[in-house]
Amino acid sequence: MKIGYVQTSPIFGEREQNFTQVKGLLVNKKADLIVLPELFATGYTFTSKEEAKTLAESVDGITSQFLQKMTKITGATIVGGFIERDNNKIFNSAMIVSETGVIGIYRKIHLYYREKLWFSPGNQQLKVYKINDFKVGMMICFDWIFPETARTLALLGADIIAHPSNLVLPYCQKAMITRCLENRVFAITSNRIGQEKRGLDNFSFTGASQITSYNGEILSSAPKAKEFVDIVNVDINRARDKNLNEFNNLIEDRRIKFYQYI
Ligand code: ACM
Numbered sequence: 001m002k003i004g005y006v007q008t009s010p011i012f013g014e015r016e017q018n019f020t021q022v023k024g025l026l027v028n029k030k031a032d033l034i035v036l037p038e039l040f041a042t043g044y045t046f047t048s049k050e051e052a053k054t055l056a057e058s059v060d061g062i063t064s065q066f067l068q069k070m071t072k073i074t075g076a077t078i079v080g081g082f083i084e085r086d087n088n089k090i091f092n093s094a095m096i097v098s099e100t101g102v103i104g105i106y107r108k109i110h111l112y113y114r115e116k117l118w119f120s121p122g123n124q125q126l127k128v129y130k131i132n133d134f135k136v137g138m139m140i141c142f143d144w145i146f147p148e149t150a151r152t153l154a155l156l157g158a159d160i161i162a163h164p165s166n167l168v169l170p171y172c173q174k175a176m177i178t179r180c181l182e183n184r185v186f187a188i189t190s191n192r193i194g195q196e197k198r199g200l201d202n203f204s205f206t207g208a209s210q211i212t213s214y215n216g217e218i219l220s221s222a223p224k225a226k227e228f229v230d231i232v233n234v235d236i237n238r239a240r241d242k243n244l245n246e247f248n249n250l251i252e253d254r255r256i257k258f259y260q261y262i
Pocket of ligand 1 (some may be wrong): 167
C-alpha cells in the first residue's frame with residue numbers, strides 16, 4: 001500500500017491560504033493514507049486561549065470539509081490536525097477522514113509547554129481505525145516522548161501510526177526509529193517548517209518529516225526547510241509479525257509482572 005505525508009509551512013491564522021498550499025502540494029498525488037501536520041490549517045503559536053478559540057471548529061467544520069475534498073482528489077484516507085471545539089473546551093486534535101466523512105478524532109493527550117494554557121488535555125482513549133485492509137492509530141507530536149502512546153496503539157493492533165506534528169525539539173525523528181522498532185509498526189511523522197514568533201514564544205519548526213519502517217529503517221526523510229510531499233510503498237503485513245527472530249516476540253516476551261511501576 002502507498003503511504004505518505006505533506007510537509008507544509010502554515011501561515012498563522014490564514015486557513016484558506018494554508019488549504020491552498022496543501023492542495024497545490026497534493027496535485028497528481030495518489031495514495032492510500034496521507035498525513036498532514038498538527039494544526040496545519042491554523043498555525044501553532046497562540047497568544048491566549050481566546051485567540052485559539054477563534055480558530056477552533058466543530059468536527060464537521062471547514063477543515064474536515066477541506067480534507068474530505070482532498071480524499072476525493074488523492075484517493076487516500078487523510079489524517080490532519082485541527083483545533084476542536086467541544087462546548088467551552090478546545091482540544092489539539094487530529095481527524096481521520098475518508099471520502100464519506102470523518103471516521104474518527106484523536107485529542108492530544110500529552111500537551112507540550114504553553115499548549116497547556118490553551119488546550120484541554122485529551123480525555124478519550126487511544127483508538128485504532130480499520131480502513132480497508134490496514135489499521136491506523138493517531139498520536140500528535142509530543143506524544144512521541146511517552147513510549148506508552150505508541151505501545152498502546154500497537155497493542156490495539158495498529159499497523160501504522162499517523163503522527164501529525166509541529167516539532168520544535170531535535171529528537172523525535174531519531175526516537176521514532178525506536179518507537180517503530182520496539183513495536184514493529186510503521187509511522188508517518190508529518191512535520192511543518194517555518195517560524196512563528198508570537199506572544200512569549202519564538203518557535204522554529206524542524207521539518208524533516210519521516211516515514212519509519214517496522215524495522216527502524218527510514219523510508220522517507222523530508223528536507224528541513226522546504227515544503228515537501230512523499231509517498232512510499234510498504235508491505236503492511238510486516239507490521240503484523242511481531243517476531244524479531246525465532247526466539248523473540250516483541251509482544252509476547254514482555255515481562256509485565258516486572259513493570260509494576262508503570
Ligand atoms: C509539539 O508537541 N507540538 C511540540
